[in-house]
Amino acid sequence: MWASGYTVLGALGLRSYARAERSAIxxxxxxxxxxxxxxxxxxxxxxxPYGAQRRLEIARAMCTDPVLLCLDEPAAGLNASExxxxxxxxxxxxxxxATSILLIEHDMTVVMEISDHxxxxxxxxxxxxxxxxxxxxDPKVIAxxxxxxxxxxxxxxxxxxxxxxx
Numbered sequence: 001m002w003a004s005g006y007t008v009l010g011a012l013g014l015r016s017y018a019r020a021e022r023s024a025i026x027x028x029x030x031x032x033x034x035x036x037x038x039x040x041x042x043x044x045x046x047x048x049p050y051g052a053q054r055r056l057e058i059a060r061a062m063c064t065d066p067v068l069l070c071l072d073e074p075a076a077g078l079n080a081s082e083x084x085x086x087x088x089x090x091x092x093x094x095x096x097x098a099t100s101i102l103l104i105e106h107d108m109t110v111v112m113e114i115s116d117h118x119x120x121x122x123x124x125x126x127x128x129x130x131x132x133x134x135x136x137x138d139p140k141v142i143a144x145x146x147x148x149x150x151x152x153x154x155x156x157x158x159x160x161x162x163x164x165x166x
Contacts, residue, residue, distance in 0.1 A: 008037055011045040011056055024063075031059035035089060051082035055089060062093065068100045069093065075107040087113040104158050108145070112136060120144070 012028040032038040035055040040048065045056060045137040054074055061069055074090070075083045087110045093099050094114060094142070105111050111118060118129040123145040128135045133140055143149060 006045045007030055007042050008032065008045045008048065008056060009041040012060050027063050028059075033061050034092070035059045051078050051085070054078065054082075054086065058093070062097070062099070066099060068102060072076045072104045073106065074103070075105055075110045078107075080109075083110055086110060090114045149161065 009025075009032065012031065015033055029041070031039065032041055035052075035058070037052060037056060037059075039047070040052075045053065048056065054077075058069070058071070058074065071090075075086055079088060090101060090103070090110070091114045094101055101114065103115065104112060115132050118128070118130065118132050119126060120135055120138075120141050122140070127140040127144060129140045130138075
C-alpha cells in the first residue's frame with residue numbers, strides 16, 4: 001500500500017523535514033495526533049496495521065484541507081472494532097472541520113453512523129434517498145440488503161418482522 005521508505009509522517013506528503021514548511025509539518029503532526037499515530041511518526045508507514053494505514057490515507061487527504069472528502073469503501077477489510085473507530089474519525093472530520101464526505105460504503109454501520117443523507121443503489125438503480133432512519137426502514141432497502149422480495153418485507157414475512165432471517 002505504501003511505498004517502501006516512507007515514514008508515517010513522510011506519508012503525509014513531507015518528503016524532507018528540513019525542507020518542509022513549518023505549517024505543513026504542524027498540520028501533518030496535528031492529523032497524526034487526531035488519528036492516534038503521533039507516536040509512530042518516524043516508523044515505516046508500510047509496517048502499520050491495516051486499519052492504521054486506512055486512517056493514515058484519510059489523514060493524508062485531510063492535510064490538503066478538502067471541502068469534499070471522497071471515500072470509496074474506507075471500511076473494506078476492517079474488523080468491527082476498526083470499522084467503528086473509522087466511523088468516529090469520519091464523524092469528527094465531518095463535524096469539526098466542516099468537511100463534506102461523499103462515502104461509498106457497504107458497511108451500513110459506518111454509513112448510518114456518520115451520514116446526514118443516504119442514497120442507496122441496488123444494481124445501479126437508486127432505490128432510496130433520505131435520512132439514515134428513513135432509509136434504514138425502507139422496504140426496498142431491507143429487501144435488497146436481505147435478498148428477499150420487497151413484498152415479503154412489506155407483509156412482515158421475514159420472520160414476522162424486517163429484522164432478518166434466523
